[in-house]
Amino acid sequence: MKPMTGFFIACLFLLPLLPHGQAAADISISVTGAWYETIDKNDLIFGAGSDLQSTHTSVSGQVTIDISGATGPDDAWRVDIMKIDGSWNSLLHPWAMRTSDGNGGSVNGGESFQEITNINTSFFSGAGDVTGIKIQLRMTGASIQIPPSSCSTVLYYTVVDIQ
Amino acid sequence: MKRWRFFLLIAALGFFRAGLVSGGNVSSHVVVFDFQEINEIGFTGNPNLSISSAIPGQQPSDVTDASSICAITTNGTGKRLTASIDAPMPADTSLKVNVEAPSGSGASQGYVTLTTTASNVVTGISQVADSACTVTYKLSATVAAGVRSSDTRTVTFTLSD
Numbered sequence: 001m002k003p004m005t006g007f008f009i010a011c012l013f014l015l016p017l018l019p020h021g022q023a024a025a026d027i028s029i030s031v032t033g034a035w036y037e038t039i040d041k042n043d044l045i046f047g048a049g050s051d052l053q054s055t056h057t058s059v060s061g062q063v064t065i066d067i068s069g070a071t072g073p074d075d076a077w078r079v080d081i082m083k084i085d086g087s088w089n090s091l092l093h094p095w096a097m098r099t100s101d102g103n104g105g106s107v108n109g110g111e112s113f114q115e116i117t118n119i120n121t122s123f124f125s126g127a128g129d130v131t132g133i134k135i136q137l138r139m140t141g142a143s144i145q146i147p148p149s150s151c152s153t154v155l156y157y158t159v160v161d162i163q
Numbered sequence: 164m165k166r167w168r169f170f171l172l173i174a175a176l177g178f179f180r181a182g183l184v185s186g187g188n189v190s191s192h193v194v195v196f197d198f199q200e201i202n203e204i205g206f207t208g209n210p211n212l213s214i215s216s217a218i219p220g221q222q223p224s225d226v227t228d229a230s231s232i233c234a235i236t237t238n239g240t241g242k243r244l245t246a247s248i249d250a251p252m253p254a255d256t257s258l259k260v261n262v263e264a265p266s267g268s269g270a271s272q273g274y275v276t277l278t279t280t281a282s283n284v285v286t287g288i289s290q291v292a293d294s295a296c297t298v299t300y301k302l303s304a305t306v307a308a309g310v311r312s313s314d315t316r317t318v319t320f321t322l323s324d
Contacts, residue, residue, distance in 0.1 A: 032192075034195075035193075036195045039197065039199060040201065044201070047234075048234040049205060049293060094194060144238040145238075146238065148201075152196075155191060159189075
């Protein structure tokens with residue numbers, strides 16, 4: 001291998017190690033909370049003979065999000081959301097909605113339920129440091145077609161510096 | 164060759180860093196839905212059976228009552244519905260029950276004679292919710308039963324594995 005070719009390939013491999021934008025490395029997101037729900041006979045619509053209630057909604061502030069490390073009140077960012085399934089059932093569909101602006105900075109969007117998929121999708125945006133952004137979660141698709149089991153997925157929130 | 168292994172290792176580390184677990188710009192939480200086993204049945208109706216006629220030369224005519232309804236919900240598989248009565252029937256009489264299988268799931272065993280021992284009436288019930296399964300009772304007697312005063316039996320249904 002020629003020395004220059006080796007150097008070029010080395011640079012290609014080392015690219016992912018570089019910071020992903022100067023400001024992006026500074027803004028960070030912290031999520032507090034989780035959602036555990038037990039589905040049993042009390043969730044049947046009309047008792048024996050009926051199916052389970054399809055939709056289950058968490059409390060308003062089931063999860064809170066803090067954004068910190070912005071360079072100032074005008075340092076804009078966006079929060080993306082996605083899920084990575086554990087022992088999930090494809091009949092279940094999780095949704096998320098922002099229910100408060102939190103404190104400090106500014107926040108926009110995300111005020112209606114949007115489905116969370118396995119692809120990172122824009123959730124809401126804002127600027128500056130913000131604490132206590134409340135998130136409400138919803139699950140649709142519950143049914144007796146889902147066998148007795150524990151279904152779990154992990155929701156990932158990514159803050160992206162958009163300047 | 165060793166140099167290539169080194170580059171590959173660096174690249175793997177780099178891509179790992181660039182993934183979801185990188186730095187402080189990603190945070191996560193878990194969502195868990197725990198689906199408990201659900202096996203619910205309910206019965207409505209107050210069947211009343213009275214034998215009072217016969218075709219000349221034959222045993223008394225059977226009587227049936229199809230006024231009862233079974234409602235069933237299960238998220239399990241391969242369940243069975245059994246039935247029994249609280250006390251034996253008088254001599255020369257029999258009480259049978261026929262429970263319609265839930266729509267799209269299970270197999271009715273047709274008319275099953277009720278005894279104090281649980282008997283299968285519907286088998287192979289899986290992940291179904293049906294609130295309108297017809298339950299039909301049939302009372303039979305021979306002339307040897309004689310004339311009897313009114314009596315009652317409690318029928319117990321159980322949904323099990």
